[in-house]
Amino acid sequence: xxxxxxxxxxxxxxxxVDPDSEQFKTNDAASxxxxxxxxxxxxxxxxGGRDRSIKRHLGRGKVMVRDRIDMIIDPGTPFMExxxxxxxxxxxxxxxxxxxxxxIGVVGGIPFMFIANDAxxxxxxxxxxxxxxxxxxxxxAEEQQIGCIYLADSGGAFxxxxxxxxxxxxxxxxxxxxxxxxxxxxxxxxxxxLGGCTAGGAYVPALSDEVIMVExxxxxxxxxxxxxxxxxxxxxxxxxxxxxxxxxxxSGVSDYIVQTEAEAxxxxxxxxxxxxxRTIDNNQGWLDTIPAEPPVYNPEExxxxxxxxxxxxxDSREIIARMVDGSEYNEFKPExxxxxxxxxxxxxxxRVGILANNGILFSNSAQKATHFIELCEQRQxxxxxxxxxxGYMVGKDSEMGGIAKHGAQMVTAVANAKVPRFTVLxxxxxxxxxxxxxxxxxxxxxxxxxxxxxxxxxxxxxxxTVLVDIRVAGLKAAETTDEDIAKLRKEVGDQYEMHSxxxxxxxxxxxxxxxxxxxxxxxxxxxxxxxxxxxxxxxxGIVYRM
Ligand code: COA
Numbered sequence: 001x002x003x004x005x006x007x008x009x010x011x012x013x014x015x016x017v018d019p020d021s022e023q024f025k026t027n028d029a030a031s032x033x034x035x036x037x038x039x040x041x042x043x044x045x046x047x048g049g050r051d052r053s054i055k056r057h058l059g060r061g062k063v064m065v066r067d068r069i070d071m072i073i074d075p076g077t078p079f080m081e082x083x084x085x086x087x088x089x090x091x092x093x094x095x096x097x098x099x100x101x102x103x104i105g106v107v108g109g110i111p112f113m114f115i116a117n118d119a120x121x122x123x124x125x126x127x128x129x130x131x132x133x134x135x136x137x138x139x140x141a142e143e144q145q146i147g148c149i150y151l152a153d154s155g156g157a158f159x160x161x162x163x164x165x166x167x168x169x170x171x172x173x174x175x176x177x178x179x180x181x182x183x184x185x186x187x188x189x190x191x192x193x194l195g196g197c198t199a200g201g202a203y204v205p206a207l208s209d210e211v212i213m214v215e216x217x218x219x220x221x222x223x224x225x226x227x228x229x230x231x232x233x234x235x236x237x238x239x240x241x242x243x244x245x246x247x248x249x250x251s252g253v254s255d256y257i258v259q260t261e262a263e264a265x266x267x268x269x270x271x272x273x274x275x276x277x278r279t280i281d282n283n284q285g286w287l288d289t290i291p292a293e294p295p296v297y298n299p300e301e302x303x304x305x306x307x308x309x310x311x312x313x314x315d316s317r318e319i320i321a322r323m324v325d326g327s328e329y330n331e332f333k334p335e336x337x338x339x340x341x342x343x344x345x346x347x348x349x350x351r352v353g354i355l356a357n358n359g360i361l362f363s364n365s366a367q368k369a370t371h372f373i374e375l376c377e378q379r380q381x382x383x384x385x386x387x388x389x390x391g392y393m394v395g396k397d398s399e400m401g402g403i404a405k406h407g408a409q410m411v412t413a414v415a416n417a418k419v420p421r422f423t424v425l426x427x428x429x430x431x432x433x434x435x436x437x438x439x440x441x442x443x444x445x446x447x448x449x450x451x452x453x454x455x456x457x458x459x460x461x462x463x464x465t466v467l468v469d470i471r472v473a474g475l476k477a478a479e480t481t482d483e484d485i486a487k488l489r490k491e492v493g494d495q496y497e498m499h500s501x502x503x504x505x506x507x508x509x510x511x512x513x514x515x516x517x518x519x520x521x522x523x524x525x526x527x528x529x530x531x532x533x534x535x536x537x538x539x540x541g542i543v544y545r546m
Contacts, residue, residue, distance in 0.1 A: 041085060041088065042084055042085065044096060045084055045085060045088075045096040045097040046066060046084070046097075047096070048064060048065070048096065048118055048120040048121065049096065049099075049118065049120030049121040049122070050120070053119075053120040053121070054120045057119055057120045060217060061216075061217070062119070062153075062194065062195070062217055062261070063261050064120070065101050065116050065117070065118045065119075065120075065151065065153075066079075066081075066101060068116060068151055068194070068261065068265070069101065069103075069105055069114055069116060069151070071261070071262065071265045072105065072107060072114075072149070072265045072268060072269065073105035073106055073107055074106050074107060074108065074109065077105065077106045078105075079103050079104070079105040079114075080103050080104045080105070081101065081102070081103035082102045082103045082104075082133075082136075082137065082140075083097075083098075083102065083133050083136070084097055085097070086098040086100075086129045086130075086132070086133045087099075087127065087129035087130070090129060091127055091129075094121075094122065095121050095122060095127050095129070095130070096118075096121060097118060097121070098121075098127055098129040098130040098132075098133050099117065099118045099121030099122055099124060099125065099126070099127065099130050100115065100116065100117055100118060100124075100126070100130045100133050100134060101114065101115075101116045101118060102114060102115050102116070102133055102134070102136070102137035103137075104140075104144075104146070107149070107268075107269055107272040108269060108272050108273045110146075110147075110272060110275065111144075111146045112146055112147050112148065112149045112188075112272065113137050113138070113140060113141035113144075113146055113147070113148045113149070114137075114148075114149050114151065115134055115137050115138070115148055115149070115150050115151070116149075116150070116151035116153075117151065117152060117153040117154040117195070117201075118153075119153040119154070119194075119195045122155070122158060123154070123155035123195075123196075124153045124154035124155055124195060124201070125154060125155040125156060125157065125158040125159070125201075126154065126156065126157055126158055126165055126172070126200070126201075127158045127161060127165070128158075128161055128164040128165055130158070131165050131170075131171055131172060131175065132170070134175050135170045135174055135175050135178065138175060138178040138179065138182065139178070141182065141187065142178065142181075142182055142185070142187070145185075145187060146187065147182075147187045147188035147189065147190065147272075147275060148179070148182065148187070148188070148189050148190070149190050149191075149192070149268065149272075150189070150190070150191040150192070150204050150205070150208065151191075151192050151194055152191050152192065152193050152194060152195070152197045152201060152204050152205050153193075153194040153195030153196075153197070154195065154197055154198075154200075154201035154204070155196065155198050155201060156197075156198045156199035156200035156201035156202070157172060157199065157200050166200075172200045175204075176203055176207055179204070179207045179208070180207055183207070183208075183209055183378065184378075186378045186379070186380070188209055188210075188271075188272075188275040188378070188379070189207065189208045189209050190208055190209060190210050190211075190268065190271055190272070190275075191204060191205035191208040191210075191211045191212070192211075192212045192213075192214070192218075192264050192265070192268055193205050193211060193212065193213040193214065193218035193219070193220060193244070193254065194214055194217055194218055194261065194264075195217060195218065195219070196219045196221075196224065196238065197218075197219065197220045197221075198221055198222075198223070198224045199222060199223065202220045202221060202222055202242075205220055205253070205254070206220065206253055209374075209375055209378065210255050210256075210271050210332075210375070211253065211254045211255050211256070212254070212255065212256045212257075212258060212264045212267050212268060212271075213243075213244035213247055213248060213254040213256070213257055213258070214244060214258055214259070214260065214261055214263075214264050215243070215244040215245060215257055215258065215259055216244070216259075217261075218243070218244045218254075219238050219239065219241075219242045219243055219244075220242045220247055220253055220254070221238075221241050221242035224238065224241070224242075225237070225238055225241055228241065244257045244258075245257060248335045248336060249335045249336060252333070252336045252337065252364055252367065252368070255332060255333040255336070256333070256334070256335075257335060270330055271330075274330060274344045274351075274379060274381075275379055289349040289350050289351075289532065290346065290349050291349055292325055292346070292348045292349040292525075293325045293326040294325070294326075295321065295322050295323060295324060295325070295326065295327045295521070296321070296326060296327035297321050297322045297327050298322065299322045299323065299517075299518045299521060300518055301322055302319055302322050302323075302517045302518055302520075303517065303518070305318045305319060305322075306319075306426070306427070306450070306452050306517065307427075310427065310428060310452070310454060310459075311461075313358070313359060313388075314388075314427075315358060316341055316356035316357060316358050316386055316388060316426065317329065317331070317341055317356070317358075319356070319386065319426060319517075320341075320343075320345065320354055320356060320386070323347065323520055323521045323524075324345035324346060324347055324352075324354075324521070325345065325346040325347060325348070325349065326346075328345060328346070329343045329344075329345050329354070330343050330344040330345070331343040332344070332368075332372050332375070333368050333371070333372070336364055336368060337362065337364035337365035337366075337367065337368035337369075338358065338359075338365070339357065339358050339359035339360055339361060339362055339365045339389075340355060340356070340357055340358065340361060340365035340366075340368055340369055341354075341355075341356050341358050342354065342355050342356075342368060342369065342372040344381065347384075347521060347524050347525050347528060348521070348522075348524075348525030348528065348529070350382070350525070350528035350529070350532060351381050351382075352381065352382050352383070352384050352524075352528065353372065353373075353375070353376035353379075353381045353382070353383050353384070354383075354384045354385075354386065355369055355372060355373075355383065355384070355385050355386070355437065356385075356386035356388070356426075357386065357387060357388040357389035357427070357433070357437065358388075359389065360389060360390055360391065360392070360393050360433075361389055361391065361392045361393065361407065361410075361433055361436060362392075362393045362398065362403070363393075363398065363401045363402060363403050363406040366392070366403070366406040366407050366409065366410040366436065367406050367409070367410075369410045369413070369414075369436065370406075370409050370410050370412075370413040373410075373413040373414060373417050374413065376417070376419055377417055377418065377419055380419055381419060382419050382420040382421070382422065382528060382531055383414075383417060383419055383420070383421045383422070383438070384421075384422050384423075384424070384524065385414075385421065385422070385423040385424070385437045385438040385444065386423075386424050386426045387423060387424070387425045387426060387427065387428075387429045387433070387434065387437045387439070387453075388425075388426050388427030388428055388429075389427075389428060389429070389430065389433035389437065390428055390430045390431065390433065390458070390459060390462075391430045391431025391432055391433035391434075391458070392407045392431065392432050392433060392436070407432055407436055410436045411432075411435050411436050411442070414435075414436065414437075414438050414442050415442055415443075420445050420527075420528075420531035421438050421442075421443075421444040421445060422444055422445055422446050422447075422524060422527050422528075423437065423438045423439065423444040423446070423447040423448070424447070424448045424449070424450070424515075424520060424524075425447075425448070425449035425450060425453035425455060425502070425511070426450050426452075426453065426517070427450075427452065427453060427454075428453070428454050428459065429453060429454065429455040429456075430454070430455075430456060430457065430458050430459055431457055431458055434455065439455075440510055440511070445527060445531065446512050446523075446527045447510075447511045447512055448511060448512055448513055448514070448515045448520065448523060449502050449505065449506065449511045449513075449514050449515070450502070450514070450515065450517050450520075451502055451514055451516075452502075453502045453505075454500040454501070454502070455500055455502070455505050455510065456496060456499060456500035458496075459496070459500075460492075460493050460496035460497045460500065461493075463492055463493070463496040464489050464492050464493045464496070467488075467492045468485060468488050468489050468492060471488055472485060472488070502514055
């Protein structure tokens with residue numbers, strides 16, 4: 001080695017390679033040959049499955065797997081594909097890339113691990129090399145602490161080789177284990193369902209934090225129509241059994257329904273943005289603050305939206321739109337459990353997860369609330385509850401549907417949420433709905449009420465019926481006149497009116513103040529700023545200051 005000059009980082013190497021030498025030329029030709037062979041083999045894999053399968057895939061209006069990834073990642077950013085040649089030379093070469101694409105791509109500035117089935121290869125079913133590739137990608141995601149995006153288009157285990165995929169530690173069960181644990185660690189697990197996801201393939205979206213299904217192509221079932229026919233003798237169409245409409249509007253397995261793949265990827269990018277805090281901001285939670293924007297709609301319009309008659313409902317989303325930055329509200333699971341709206345917004349630049357009643361709480365609304373609270377916990381987003389409900393649904397159907405348990409699970413989720421919680425009574429706050437929606441007993445950091453609000457076990461009208469019935473039953477029927485009953489009704493009504501009045505409540509400090517609805521945004525902005533000055537609950541003791 002000879003030294004010709006020095007720099008601050010060290011000496012510059014002086015080469016002895018002679019590009020004109022025979023040796024160099026021989027090496028060069030051999031290396032180029034190897035590189036070209038590698039490129040050929042890679043492009044064979046990238047071309048996907050057999051021509052017939054590709055034609056059928058495209059004929060269904062579906063996008064090829066790598067083009068899907070290109071549609072999702074930030075334009076102009078690279079995708080680092082892993083193990084492109086997995087399964088090379090195995091399985092009679094019928095499974096290019098093992099029928100699955102894995103790699104790291106950037107979405108909205110955040111790196112994600114992509115795990116995407118290639119449905120043109122054996123219907124996206126997983127061979128032994130595919131499950132190994134899937135699990136390896138999850139292992140990397142966990143080690144690097146990044147979320148996973150699953151583009152699910154898979155027939156589950158490749159049945160002829162099920163013994164090499166199903167039972168052992170790093171087989172299908174191991175991939176579920178990793179997915180569930182990563183979610184609990186706060187690493188987002190997001191799925192887009194783009195094909196028939198059967199059996200093991202169904203659990204990937206089902207285990208995800210948020211699921212988007214594309215109508216017409218996305219299906220989820222534990223057993224497809226042939227299995228159902230064989231097992232139960234039921235003949236059923238695939239979409240009826242597990243289509244996007246059924247799963248988004250009936251079963252609730254899916255959170256969003258979209259019409260096209262392009263629409264799905266726009267939605268996915270929106271979801272990725274809500275996960276940004278953890279991954280971008282090093283777990284700083286609600287400190288993620290951006291410059292505030294006023295709502296697009298005039299907050300004074302709130303006065304015209306609140307019903308003068310408390311029995312006439314109003315759409316809480318119209319209130320939210322006049323309270324949050326830019327009137328931007330990214331609604332979670334809008335098609336399911338519609339009597340409770342949940343979604344992400346910002347107030348005075350602070351991110352917030354909002355739960356607002358739009359009617360009585362049914363089992364599905366309660367389950368949605370529990371799911372949404374878990375998401376906010378995972379992403380460390382403070383929670384805002386806007387109460388306007390007559391409580392949980394009663395009746396035979398509800399009891400048989402397990403409303404008591406679903407309500408209790410919602411209360412448990414609220415009680416155990418570590419993120420800051422804030423509550424505003426924007427309308428009625430009756431029955432256990434008060435508890436499930438983070439009433440005083442559930443210890444929100446601040447609880448405000450609007451002057452139109454009412455708080456009690458039940459409305460005055462309901463109480464009149466219930467209490468009068470109970471009291472009349474206790475009196476001797478023969479001695480009870482219509483006049484007595486009318487008097488009793490009036491007494492009960494007046495008492496309930498008085499006790500559920502917001503001034504009665506605030507006088508007894510059941511809240512932290514009655515506020516003018518128009519000022520709610522400012523009050524909450526202050527609460528969020530105060531919370532942001534404190535430790536993030538999962539920050540490992542790091543103290544953040546504004
Ligand atoms: N195991 C083995 N091969 C499978 C498979 C599986 N789980 N799923 C699909 N395939 C194969 C098919 O045999 C076919 O092979 P070929 O190209 O050699 O003919 C290819 O994948 C495409 O399947 P096909 O049914 O023609 O495609 P499709 O797009 O119409 O349907 C599925 C795709 C995944 C919806 C459908 O194949 C299916 O329901 N598969 C069975 C799923 C299942 O029951 N899994 C149980 C796992 S425990």
